[in-house]
Amino acid sequence: MNTVHQVPDLSRLSSRIPAAPSIGSTTVTKPDHIHLSFGFAADSLFPLEALEQSAQQAIRQDGARALQYSGAPGPAYILDWIQSRAASYGIDAETAQILVTNGATQGIALAAQLLLEPGDEVWVEAPTFFSALQAFRLCGASIRAFPIDGEGVQVDKLEEALIAAVHEGRPVPKLFYTMPVYHNPGGVTLSLSRRRQLADLARRYNFYIVEDDAYAELNFTGETFISLYELAPERTIYLNTFSKIIAPGIRLGWMIAHPLLVSRLRILMLGSSTAVFTQEIVAHLLKQLDFEQHRAQLIRHYWRQRDIMVTAIRSELGDEVSFELPEGGFFLWLTFPDQVNTAEMQYIAERHGVSYVAGSHFYHDDSGHNHLRLCFSYCTADRLTEGISRLAAAYREYREEHLHQGVDSYSQH
Structure with missing residues (x-):
């Protein structure tokens, strides 16, 4: 008997185990998709x-x-x-x-x-x-x-x-x-x-x-x-x-x-x-391994990656977003105008071929609707620039759709 598609009795599971949420657009597998959602290290730096x-x-x-x-x-x-x-x-x-x-x-x-x-x-x-x-x-x-x-x-x-x-x-x-x-x-x-x-x-x-x-x-x-x-x-x-x-x-x-x-x-x-x-x-x-030399290589690379992403954001999104400039690590945290819901915008971004992690995933009460996380460590430099261009295009499309529904204050923070 084929049991592959039979549904298990979920009532027998521990009540402590919640349904697993989908974090970001990590299931997108199209080869041209740019994964700014992935909090991954750079493949090229693995020894x-x-x-x-x-x-x-x-x-x-x-x-x-x-x-x-x-x-x-x-x-x-x-x-x-x-x-x-x-x-x-x-x-x-x-x-x-x-x-x-x-x-x-x-x-x-x-x-x-x-x-x-x-x-x-x-x-x-x-x-x-x-x-x-x-x-x-x-x-x-x-x-x-x-x-x-x-x-x-x-x-x-x-x-x-x-x-x-x-x-x-x-x-x-x-x-x-x-x-x-x-x-x-x-x-x-x-x-x-x-x-x-x-x-x-x-x-x-x-x-x-x-x-x-x-x-x-x-x-x-x-x-x-x-x-x-x-x-x-x-x-x-x-x-x-x-x-x-x-x-x-x-x-x-x-x-x-x-x-x-x-x-x-x-x-x-x-x-x-x-x-x-x-x-x-x-x-x-x-x-x-010369660890200090290896670490210095990591720092140079991720520092350059951060600067590439920041330059692209300032060029493509300008005053529409704000962020604290990270002095290390992998991530940049974007804040959009209050009217933006990044969980909703995520589906438009996927159509444009770019992913991020919506801000609500980082709050225990699903707030943070106008934030999103970008990772600058994983993608190559040209993909970072193209990814931000796609994100900006998705934001413009999202904004236009909501403007047509009567939301008219996106220029205000």
Whole structure:
């Protein structure tokens, strides 16, 4: 009997699992489509030859041992590399405080599982990373969001909410999730004064900060930032990843936290170590790679990509949009006039052969209707320019359609 098309009984699924939303236009497969929605690294920057050599070395030098549960020397080397790299950013951590994960996103999910009971308060930035929102929803959390501006999350509003919650006998958050450097999607960086204020609030009100530092290495200005972990190590769970600096497909990231928290996190890993053979390969890669030279190449490329996209936006869209200029990372966050709904405009953009991620995906309450996220890291330079041209054409078509329906104030912000 053919059972391929039989529908499973969805009533038997856990009530914690929501229907999966479609994020952006990631299912468009036409060869001429320009994917400004994809938050991907540039293919051309993957160290393919070095990875090939490293994979061969992992097999030839470490053999069957590298394929066992605990691996060979690679995982220990990875821990030492992470410890050393973290120290260069002011984070003092022993290897017992480091847990290698299946990318930074698994780190978010593990932190949520560690800290949250159904109904607990989670406070986030608005906008914020949509996969983090999904992780918190899966834990049954109650989510509250606080706006960002050019200096990151508005910590004063967070403090006001904490004071009010205590005064009114309402719960304070179990955790605050933040991406303080080259925010996804906002592109902004949290100022030092706000970092200090946030760390102080975490201590005073007894909540954890989950610090997602995935883009910290992609710094266009050379400026370094004091991490929230450095300011409040006992109140912070720090996340980072190899996805942006080597390749996302290797699926390796890491968490740094107090040893007692890491011991609990290991329980959630069910006794497993993350991709030990992949760690073996990456260890060999890091031994032969001039990492600072490699990082400098990444920065030069993404910096140039950002400038190409910004130039195209200013040429094609002018004063119709506004944005904060990101000084690192992958993303640019566009704000259109209030009357624009980017989720509706998305279908017109697809007809024009370009995709983006509508702003509503980055809010827990589906607000953000007049924003969208663009990624400048993935497409080639000419495709970036053409993609913005197509986006501008889609916006003009959307505007004309709505003008004909009586909306006549698109020129106002």
